[in-house]
Amino acid sequence: MKNCIVAQSGGPTSVINASAMGVFKANEELHYFDNVYAGINGIEGILNENIINLSHIDSEVINRLIYTPSSGLGSCRYKLKTYEDNKEEYIKLFEIFKKHEIDTFFYIGGNDSMDTVHKLSNYAKEHNLPVKFFGVPKTIDNDLPVMDHTPGFGSAAKFISTIALENKLDASVYTAKNVFVIEAMGRDTGWLAASSCIATLNGEPVVDLIYLPEVAFDEAKFLKDVAKKLEEKNSVIVVVSEGIRTADGTFLGEMGGTGLDKFGHAQLGGVCSYIKNVITENGVCKKVRAIELSTMQRCAMHFASQTDIDEAFNCGFAALKYSAEGESGYMIGIKRVSNAPYKSETFAVHTSKVANSIKYFPKEWINEEGNNVTKEAYEYTLPLIMGEPKIQYENGLPKYAFITK
Numbered sequence: 001m002k003n004c005i006v007a008q009s010g011g012p013t014s015v016i017n018a019s020a021m022g023v024f025k026a027n028e029e030l031h032y033f034d035n036v037y038a039g040i041n042g043i044e045g046i047l048n049e050n051i052i053n054l055s056h057i058d059s060e061v062i063n064r065l066i067y068t069p070s071s072g073l074g075s076c077r078y079k080l081k082t083y084e085d086n087k088e089e090y091i092k093l094f095e096i097f098k099k100h101e102i103d104t105f106f107y108i109g110g111n112d113s114m115d116t117v118h119k120l121s122n123y124a125k126e127h128n129l130p131v132k133f134f135g136v137p138k139t140i141d142n143d144l145p146v147m148d149h150t151p152g153f154g155s156a157a158k159f160i161s162t163i164a165l166e167n168k169l170d171a172s173v174y175t176a177k178n179v180f181v182i183e184a185m186g187r188d189t190g191w192l193a194a195s196s197c198i199a200t201l202n203g204e205p206v207v208d209l210i211y212l213p214e215v216a217f218d219e220a221k222f223l224k225d226v227a228k229k230l231e232e233k234n235s236v237i238v239v240v241s242e243g244i245r246t247a248d249g250t251f252l253g254e255m256g257g258t259g260l261d262k263f264g265h266a267q268l269g270g271v272c273s274y275i276k277n278v279i280t281e282n283g284v285c286k287k288v289r290a291i292e293l294s295t296m297q298r299c300a301m302h303f304a305s306q307t308d309i310d311e312a313f314n315c316g317f318a319a320l321k322y323s324a325e326g327e328s329g330y331m332i333g334i335k336r337v338s339n340a341p342y343k344s345e346t347f348a349v350h351t352s353k354v355a356n357s358i359k360y361f362p363k364e365w366i367n368e369e370g371n372n373v374t375k376e377a378y379e380y381t382l383p384l385i386m387g388e389p390k391i392q393y394e395n396g397l398p399k400y401a402f403i404t405k
C-alpha cells in the first residue's frame with residue numbers, strides 16, 4: 001500500500017480547496033497512490049491522527065469543494081519546531097505516517113507552511129525515512145518569493161476592487177463631502193491594497209489614495225493628501241493595507257500589542273477605524289466611513305476569479321505529478337509566460353527559497369508621493385482577476401460543500 005496525505009495550513013482563501021482537489025484529481029487520473037488521505041487542521045491535526053480518506057468521499061462533494069471557499073480540510077497556525085527542539089514531535093509524526101503507509105505529504109500553505117515542508121523533508125532525508133514532502137502555494141497576501149503570484153490573490157483582488165467600485169457609486173450620491181476608507185488584508189505587504197488600482201469607472205481609477213506597509217505611514221502627510229483630494233472632488237476613496245505602520249515599525253492596526261498568533265505575528269485589523277478617527281478628529285472631513293473587508297476578501301467564492309481557481313487547481317495537480325519523479329522538499333510555483341494574452345505555467349522551486357521569506361510590493365511600482373501605485377501594478381493584477389466561476393445555487397444562495405470532520 002502506498003498512500004499520500006494532503007493538508008491545508010494558514011489563513012484560508014477562496015481557492016485553497018481547488019488546490020487540494022487538484023492533488024486528489026491528479027491521483028484519480030495518474031493512480032500514483034492507493035489512497036489520498038487528508039490531514040484535518042494541518043500538521044496539528046495529523047499529530048493528533050485526525051485523518052480522513054478523501055478516496056471515500058462522494059465525487060459530488062469533491063467537485064463541489066473545488067468551488068467552495070475556505071479551507072475545507074480545516075487549517076492551523078502551528079509552528080513546527082526544529083528536530084533538536086522537539087524530537088518527540090518528529091518521531092510521533094513519522095510513526096503516524098508509517099501506520100497509514102504514507103509515502104508523500106502535500107502541504108498547501110504560505111511561507112510559514114513551506115518552512116514546515118522544508119524541515120520535514122530535511123529530517124526525512126537525514127534519517128533515511130521513506131516519506132517525501134511537497135509544498136503547494138496559497139495566500140491572498142501574494143507575498144511568496146520566486147513565483148509570479150500566489151493562488152488566492154487574484155480572487156481577493158477581484159473582490160477588493162469590486163467593493164471599491166461599488167462603494168464609489170454609493171459615495172457619490174450626496175452633495176456633501178465624504179471619505180470612504182477601505183481596509184484590505186496583507187500583514188507584511190501591500191499587494192492586496194495595491195490591487196484596488198484596477199477598479200475604474202468611465203476609464204478613471206476609482207481609488208484616489210492607496211497606502212501600503214512598504215511606505216512608512218506619516219499621519220500629517222496623509223491628512224494633507226486627503227484634504228487635497230477633497231478640494232478636487234466630493235467623495236474620496238482611500239484603500240489601506242492592514243499592515244501599514246509608522247516609520248518606527250508600529251502597526252496602526254495592532255490590537256494593543258498583545259494579539260500574537262502562534263507564529264508570533266501581530267493580529268491585525270481595524271486600521272480603517274483608526275484612520276477614520278484621524279480624519280474626523282483633525283477636522284479634515286465630517287463624514288467618513290470605515291470598511292474593513294476582513295475575511296470577506298478571502299472567502300467570497302461567489303465572486304472569485306476563474307483564472308485563480310484554475311491556477312490553484314493546476315498547482316495541486318502539478319504537485320502530485322511532480323512527486324513521482326521530483327526530489328522531496330520542493331514547492332510548485334506559478335510563472336507568468338505572457339501578459340497579453342495572459343498565460344501561466346507551473347514550475348518547481350526548492351522550499352528553502354520560499355520558507356519564511358517575503359516578496360514585498362516593488363518600490364518602483366509605488367508613485368513618488370508614496371500614496372498610490374503605477375500602471376505596472378495595474379497591468380500585473382488585471383489578468384489575474386479574469387473569469388467568473390459558474391457557482392451552483394440553492395434557495396438563492398451558493399451551494400457549498402462541507403466536510404464533517
Ligand code: F6P
Pocket residue numbers: 010011012077110139140141185186187261268298
Ligand atoms: O493568510 C494571511 C492572512 O490573510 C493575513 O493577511 C492576515 O493577517 C491573516 O491571514 C489573518 O488570518 P487569521 O486571523 O485567520 O489568522
